[in-house]
Structure formats: C-alpha cells, structure tokens
Amino acid sequence: MIVKKSKLERIIETGLEAKALGKDLMLIGARFNYCGTVVEIGGEEHDGYIVFDGAKMPGETGPLEEKKWKVIEKFPFDTWNVSVGFIESWGVLK
Secondary structure: OOOOOOHHHHHHHOOHHHHHOOOEEEEEEOOOEEEEEEEEEEOOOOOOEEEEEEEEEEEEOOOOOOOOOOEEEEOOOOEEEEEHHHEEEEEEOO
C-alpha cells in the first residue's frame, strides 16, 4: 500500500516548523509573496496554514540583498493566515 503524505506533513518534515517558528519569514506563493513573523503552523491535510504576525506583502523588492525593499505593504490586521497549499518556496529573513 502506498501512503501519500500531505503537503503540510512534507513541509513540516523539511524543517519549516523547526526553522521558521518565531522567526521572520518570506513565503513565495503561487500568486503572492508574504513576509512576517511566524507564530503558528498547523491544520490538517487539505487545509494547512501558516499564521504571520506583522504580515506584509512585498509588491516589488528590487535587489533581494537590499535591506529596504522598494514596495512592501502592511496588512491592516495583527495576524494573517496563509494556506500551505500555495507555497512554492520560503526562507528565513536576516
């Protein structure tokens, strides 16, 4: 019998939870990019999520190594949830 793992299980196994919880993270998604401090990772197989505190959406970064990006918009909410299903890549911001 073949057991297929959910995307959430694969993401947790690759270290997102251990490496990102409590840190500033940038997610590159299928349509949008998100930045913020990861305060929670959870959910079930088809509805996994990441909760950002102080979430922002970079519109245009310019050179990624620059400390200040060209366009970054803050969300008007304290926290913002992002679906795990739309993550293409991620990285911890320095």
